[in-house]
Amino acid sequence: MPSPGKRQPRKAAPAAAVAGVPAAAIKRGTTAVDLRIYRAVVNAVMSHRLPPGTHLGEADFCELYQVSRTTVRKALQRLAHDHIIELRPNRGAVIASPTPEQARDIFAARRAIEREIVPLVIRHATPASLKQIRAALHAEDQARRTGDRAGWIRLGGEFHLLLAELAGNQVLQRFMAELVSRCSLIIALYETPGAPMCENDEHQDLATLIEQGKVKEATHLIEHHLQEIEARLHLNEQDKKVNLAEALSGF
Structure with missing residues (x-):
């Protein structure tokens, strides 16, 4: 060390x-x-x-x-x-280079983790944490509008990491740090070139549901969001x- x-x-x-x-x-x-x-x-x-x-x-x-x-x-x-x-x-x-089977396992694990994270974010929500979420979305949107694709993709992943931080559970946060990086590898390997990693509108919709305290709807949306990302993957290395x-x- x-x-x-x-x-x-x-x-x-x-x-x-x-x-x-x-x-x-x-x-x-x-x-x-x-x-x-x-x-x-x-x-x-x-x-x-x-x-x-x-x-x-x-x-x-x-x-x-x-x-x-x-x-x-x-x-x-x-x-x-x-x-x-x-x-x-x-x-x-x-x-x-994750295999297709590993990719499915990683996305399944990430859905399970983020289903737990979203209710915790809502439970611990404060004006300051909601402001952080909106600031992260603003940065993501700025990158998209200025054509900074690399920055947009990175900020999309960091949005999910921010939610993990705001959940207040360091174990879940540690898992997410690994899962987000591994999902980025999978997307780089299996997604059609040029396709976005995360649709910013879904992040905006999720933030709105978090602000409204709608646990069930927000949890459903995060699961759907991750399923949509996985559905865009193909196996052409x-x-x-x-x-x-x-x-x-x-x-």
Whole structure:
């Protein structure tokens, strides 16, 4: 583990605001550099800039971040633990490539988790939390209207992570951090290129139901929303060559 002296402060930005890495997912002893590499890869995955199967060379990370291989390996181990990458013998690290069966299992797990999250969000709703939800939707809508597809996709995932944070259950939040990243991998692998990950209107409708305290309707909508995303998937694996420096630029 990295030196405790370099531990990230516990007082940080809200979970959904830290690039898809909730506070509950940040392990003790994580250094700033470890976390930067981890966030960069998660961000690139959620934005579909690093598709499944992409090789992640240790030397590339060392050059990009001016760090040792030891530091890079610690970040890669965390990513492997969270199922974002796979560490393969004789090939090194690659972005994970979930099978169709795994994809169905992951979406089923996510529906089960989010069915529990939505009622908790409503139960714990405050003017401040509802304001956070609307702010997240505004950011998502801005990205859509300005043509920032990568940002739009990432913010769509972060909207779901924000709900997990507002539910007030750190265990569910930790599960969601993994599930959202794994769903982004699945979508990058199996969805028709150019299709949106989340329809912003459904997020808006969900926010309205949360504000109105309609538990049954909101729970039904989140389940339908996730079923619609899964229904758009196909099994034609995309084989893309990716420049790691370009994919991680800006993170």
